[in-house]
Amino acid sequence: MDIIFYHPTFDANHWISLLQRQLPQARIREWRSGDNGPADYALVWHPPVEMLRGRTGLKAVFALGAGVDSILSKLKKDPDLLPAGVPLFRLEDTGMAEQMQEYAVSQVLHWFRRFDDYQALKLQAKWEPLADYEREDFTIGILGAGVLGGKVAESLVGWGFPVRCWSRSHKNYSGVKSFAGREELSAFANNTRVLINLLPNTPETVGIINSELVNQLADNAYVLNLARGVHLVEDDLLTALDSGKLKGAMLDVFSREPLPAESPLWRHPRVAITPHVAAVTRPAQAVEFISSTIIQLDKGQHPTGQVDLQRGY
Numbered sequence: 001m002d003i004i005f006y007h008p009t010f011d012a013n014h015w016i017s018l019l020q021r022q023l024p025q026a027r028i029r030e031w032r033s034g035d036n037g038p039a040d041y042a043l044v045w046h047p048p049v050e051m052l053r054g055r056t057g058l059k060a061v062f063a064l065g066a067g068v069d070s071i072l073s074k075l076k077k078d079p080d081l082l083p084a085g086v087p088l089f090r091l092e093d094t095g096m097a098e099q100m101q102e103y104a105v106s107q108v109l110h111w112f113r114r115f116d117d118y119q120a121l122k123l124q125a126k127w128e129p130l131a132d133y134e135r136e137d138f139t140i141g142i143l144g145a146g147v148l149g150g151k152v153a154e155s156l157v158g159w160g161f162p163v164r165c166w167s168r169s170h171k172n173y174s175g176v177k178s179f180a181g182r183e184e185l186s187a188f189a190n191n192t193r194v195l196i197n198l199l200p201n202t203p204e205t206v207g208i209i210n211s212e213l214v215n216q217l218a219d220n221a222y223v224l225n226l227a228r229g230v231h232l233v234e235d236d237l238l239t240a241l242d243s244g245k246l247k248g249a250m251l252d253v254f255s256r257e258p259l260p261a262e263s264p265l266w267r268h269p270r271v272a273i274t275p276h277v278a279a280v281t282r283p284a285q286a287v288e289f290i291s292s293t294i295i296q297l298d299k300g301q302h303p304t305g306q307v308d309l310q311r312g313y
């Protein structure tokens with residue numbers, strides 16, 4: 001079996017040696033421009049069009065991340081990017097759920113314990129104990145209840161918060177109230193104090209965190225965007241922060257990355273920012289998932305993780 005690997009920044013040698021350990025019989029190489037040699041499987045992130053176009057014999061392509069929006073947007077512009085009929089797989093969890101849990105839980109607790117208010121008081125040298133928040137006033141609403149959203153919901157239930165989720169289909173996660181479809185979005189938003197976004201970027205989800213949705217949240221709500229920048233209308237967020245509807249926001253992803261220096265988000269005192277690091281690809285766990293998927297495909301089985309190209313995730 002032949003495997004080609006392309007990632008603009010990852011250490012290809014490291015990945016190839018991890019893969020080789022899991023798949024000792026495979027011939028694995030880093031793809032370079034001009035390489036039209038045989039390939040059964042391709043592991044890619046932001047692949048150049050010439051890498052996959054017209055390739056015959058390809059059995060599957062693996063995206064080296066959870067979100068496939070960048071590859072699907074390239075595919076829209078150039079339908080030859082993926083040879084017709086070749087399945088596209090993505091990473092399911094592979095260590096990202098734990099990272100998302102760490103991020104979401106630590107930030108929810110930060111807001112719940114009013115560390116943002118205490119930091120503001122500290123800057124004024126003010127010693128002032130504040131009233132505690134109650135968990136019953138701190139409903140967490142998670143947009144997207146898939147591999148990552150589901151795990152984040154589970155961990156916040158463990159911390160005793162009321163948790164609800166919103167997805168396309170209803171879910172049955174223990175202790176989590178499930179809402180589904182556009183018709184239940186308002187009911188989901190109503191009374192949500194912390195809105196966490198873990199949706200995929202698709203035509204249906206772009207701009208979903210806008211004034212209309214934010215105005216339906218509880219007063220003094222918070223927004224935590226962990227999915228993609230295009231989900232959030234940044235001007236609407238700033239308006240809601242300045243009007244007092246929103247108390248704070250923490251953003252990991254932006255409609256333009258790196259976030260330009262002139263963005264007002266950098267300077268807003270109630271916006272916290274991380275540079276798209278909420279959950280990164282962990283090579284060993286990713287390679288385990290990909291190798292096991294390849295083995296299943298080679299046996300004619302139907303492993304999980306295949307992207308539905310029509311749905312867009």
Ligand SMILES: NC(=O)C1=CN([C@@H]2O[C@H](COP(=O)(O)OP(=O)(O)OC[C@H]3O[C@@H](n4cnc5c(N)ncnc54)[C@H](OP(=O)(O)O)[C@@H]3O)[C@@H](O)[C@H]2O)C=CC1
Pocket residue numbers: 066067068091092093096143144145146147148149166167168169170181198199200201202204205226227228252253276277278279280313
């Ligand atoms: N910031 C970062 O570092 C990272 C960000 N991400 C982002 O997180 C996203 C989520 O990842 P993951 O959990 O693995 O994805 P999944 O595909 O497992 O979950 C997606 C969820 O979104 C729901 N959904 C999709 N479209 C709609 C819609 N139109 N209306 C309502 N619900 C919808 C799905 O509903 P249903 O279950 O009913 O299909 C599902 O519950 C990725 O696409 C990526 O963009 C991922 C990794 C790192």
Ligand SMILES: O=C(O)C(=O)CO
Pocket residue numbers: 064065066067068276279280281
């Ligand atoms: O895996 C993804 O989709 C990411 O955003 C990684 O940073």
